[in-house]
Amino acid sequence: MxxxxxxxxxxxxxxxxxxxxxxxxxxxxxxxxxxxxxxxGESGCGKSVTANSIxxxxxxxxxxxxxxxxxxxxxxxxxxxxxxxxxxxxxDISMIFQDxxxxxxxxxxxxxxxxxxxxxxxxxxxxxAKQKAVELLxxxxxxxPEERLSLYPHQFSGGMRQRIVIAMxxxxxxxxxxxxxxxxxxxxxxxxxILELFERIQEQTxxxxxxxTHDLGVVAKIADRIAVMYAGKIIEVGTKKEIFxxxxxxxxxxxxxxxxxxxxxxxxxxxxxxxxxxxxxxxAGCPFTARCPKAMEVCxxxxxxxxxxxxxxxxxxxxxxxxxxKLLASK
Ligand code: SF4
Ligand code: MG
Numbered sequence: 382m383x384x385x386x387x388x389x390x391x392x393x394x395x396x397x398x399x400x401x402x403x404x405x406x407x408x409x410x411x412x413x414x415x416x417x418x419x420x421x422g423e424s425g426c427g428k429s430v431t432a433n434s435i436x437x438x439x440x441x442x443x444x445x446x447x448x449x450x451x452x453x454x455x456x457x458x459x460x461x462x463x464x465x466x467x468x469x470x471x472x473d474i475s476m477i478f479q480d481x482x483x484x485x486x487x488x489x490x491x492x493x494x495x496x497x498x499x500x501x502x503x504x505x506x507x508x509x510a511k512q513k514a515v516e517l518l519x520x521x522x523x524x525x526p527e528e529r530l531s532l533y534p535h536q537f538s539g540g541m542r543q544r545i546v547i548a549m550x551x552x553x554x555x556x557x558x559x560x561x562x563x564x565x566x567x568x569x570x571x572x573x574x575i576l577e578l579f580e581r582i583q584e585q586t587x588x589x590x591x592x593x594t595h596d597l598g599v600v601a602k603i604a605d606r607i608a609v610m611y612a613g614k615i616i617e618v619g620t621k622k623e624i625f626x627x628x629x630x631x632x633x634x635x636x637x638x639x640x641x642x643x644x645x646x647x648x649x650x651x652x653x654x655x656x657x658x659x660x661x662x663x664x665a666g667c668p669f670t671a672r673c674p675k676a677m678e679v680c681x682x683x684x685x686x687x688x689x690x691x692x693x694x695x696x697x698x699x700x701x702x703x704x705x706x707k708l709l710a711s712k
Pocket of ligand 2: 424
């Protein structure tokens, strides 16, 4: 599969009154065409900041990308002039957020908003724009799309509004769709419908998807690969099967134990005790040490090296790495 996006050693900081917060601390991953990568982790782990960096939507100041590269179709995005980035944003890469109302303009009809998105980036006639709007509403499963073009956002339910937002994001036929907690504001039944919609859209359009979520349960159905983030780092990444059935990082295992699973009957949910470390002064060693039931002396001192468990499965935990014994001996 062809590589669409390559993120390497991404570091992002925010300057606050309390000091500099290192929100993303050396994140690397690839995304292939037509693939769905889920980035999972607790709030504040850096997953949204990673997504916003790809869109170059980090408010600067107080934010700053301090290191790394983001290549989209072999083009470096971090140093791209803003006027060129604007041609990529919403056209080649689109993003949708948790709350559909913030993405919709309450004073414009749905038809006008969809057409507007298209007209901003392409030279289409009003008739073509309308036709495309109907097509997209149909794609996202809005019944009688033609009649609904003249309705306003408040005339739709929350689930329908999120479908409209997805239609807006897709109208310019992007190659990458980034969805940041797209189902969090919706009830469980609607959540499942929206996830099915993502799956169907991907089948029909071939768009690659980065799905950001704090909920591992959400990704079970649609992710191809899962990257687990903790304290600004990807601590484990693998195929869905590798993460769900062969996860090796104690944090990933903790996350899996804290979500309901259909495939496990003894359904006792165990929350992970403690809180993530302060990212004003991140620890030198493994950031999970204070919460980790398996922590060893080396963990606190040295950040774990990346270990390849397979060609697709990488983990950063000393338990998986024989080099830990050498470090212990060298103390
Ligand atoms: Fe736990 Fe050590 Fe592995 Fe970190 S490196 S997750 S503290 S065992
Ligand atoms: Mg977030």
